[in-house]
Amino acid sequence: MNFVLPNPHKIASSVIAFLFALIVAMQPALATITLSHADETAYSYLISPKDGQTVPEEFTVKFGLNGMGVAPAGVDREGTGHHHLLIDVDELPKLDEPLAATKNIRHFGGGQTETQISLPPGKHTLQLLLGNYTHVPHDHPVLSEKIEITVE
Ligand SMILES: [Cu+2]
16 A cells, blocks of 8 residues: 655645635725714713812712613614723724723723722823724714813
8 A cells, every 4th residue: 555645744834825815815804894873963971970070099980871872792783882981091092993901991891881990099081982892982983071080
């Protein structure tokens, strides 16, 4: 019996070539995220604290939303989203891709409308940004005004 075993290196390189072709083929799909729709009249706002307010180190933040509904992350329903609290964020994140989850960009994917947070003493800013079921802001970003508070 004399048969030729396939060369394992050749198999590996053709698998790699295939995966590479697949990744290249997927690029256009990855580049076009369809943003969920939000009416231009929709807005979010901080119910509390209020702009200029002084708060203790641990305090409650209440999220307000007008013209949209709250739905948990993962639930694709027209006219809804979940809140993200931006803490001391000077430059807005990209509004056409999923928001990162950091200590300054907090997700409320459970559909929460308030939270308890702790911040060190000093001045801080808070702002709300709604994200869709995949954490991407809407075609008309539902962004609150940025408020400044003093923690003492
Ligand atoms: Cu999110």
